Amino acid sequence: MSTNAVDEQADIDELHWWDLAEVADNDSAIFGPTAWTLSYYWAVRAQAGTVMFAARTPTSALAGWIVMSAAGGEADVMTIATTEEGRGQGIARRLLQAGVDWAAKTGAEAVHLEVDEHNEPALGLYRSFGFSEWGRRPDYYPGADAILMRFRP
Numbered sequence: 001m002s003t004n005a006v007d008e009q010a011d012i013d014e015l016h017w018w019d020l021a022e023v024a025d026n027d028s029a030i031f032g033p034t035a036w037t038l039s040y041y042w043a044v045r046a047q048a049g050t051v052m053f054a055a056r057t058p059t060s061a062l063a064g065w066i067v068m069s070a071a072g073g074e075a076d077v078m079t080i081a082t083t084e085e086g087r088g089q090g091i092a093r094r095l096l097q098a099g100v101d102w103a104a105k106t107g108a109e110a111v112h113l114e115v116d117e118h119n120e121p122a123l124g125l126y127r128s129f130g131f132s133e134w135g136r137r138p139d140y141y142p143g144a145d146a147i148l149m150r151f152r153p
């Protein structure tokens with residue numbers, strides 16, 4: 001899959017196995033102690049019903065990634081991030097669109113995710129995309145609730 005528009009810098013494609021180490025390094029820089037390890041990325045990639053997309057600049061620098069899973073007519077955004085250099089350019093929105101499009105092709109009728117109640121950039125992204133809040137998990141994160149959100153493709 002490729003969504004390379006004329007006015008957009010980053011190219012979005014399925015993430016290859018040889019990208020995983022670079023993604024895990026960036027994940028660690030962004031998420032710190034809650035980051036996925038490289039071996040966890042490998043384990044998720046090996047699961048049936050998962051997909052990973054990466055955004056790369058024209059010079060091939062990693063700008064962001066998303067991991068989705070789908071089963072039984074439901075899909076989940078497992079993780080999504082944009083590198084600090086890539087932020088504010090619509091990259092996460094395009095990654096989310098790629099993930100939702102993939103979910104719809106699997107037959108998913110709903111896409112779910114969880115987000116830290118204090119994560120304003122992520123909440124802004126999901127709300128502006130059209131996700132709606134349907135519940136909370138108290139203290140799911142250290143010192144914060146998880147907001148449960150859903151989108152119907």
Ligand SMILES: CC(C)(COP(=O)(O)OP(=O)(O)OC[C@H]1O[C@@H](n2cnc3c(N)ncnc32)[C@H](O)[C@@H]1OP(=O)(O)O)[C@@H](O)C(=O)NCCC(=O)NCCS
Binds near residue numbers: 083125
């Ligand atoms: C959340 C994150 C993925 C957004 O990435 P991004 O590429 O900068 O987002 P985009 O440029 O695609 O922005 C899309 C929309 O998200 C919202 N948004 C993005 N950054 C925002 C911010 N700092 N504050 C509030 N809303 C924000 C806006 O609605 C924006 O639309 P607009 O530009 O038309 O106003 C990025 O900040 C990130 O990687 N954060 C760390 C990892 C993380 O928290 N992941 C989510 C875990 S649930």
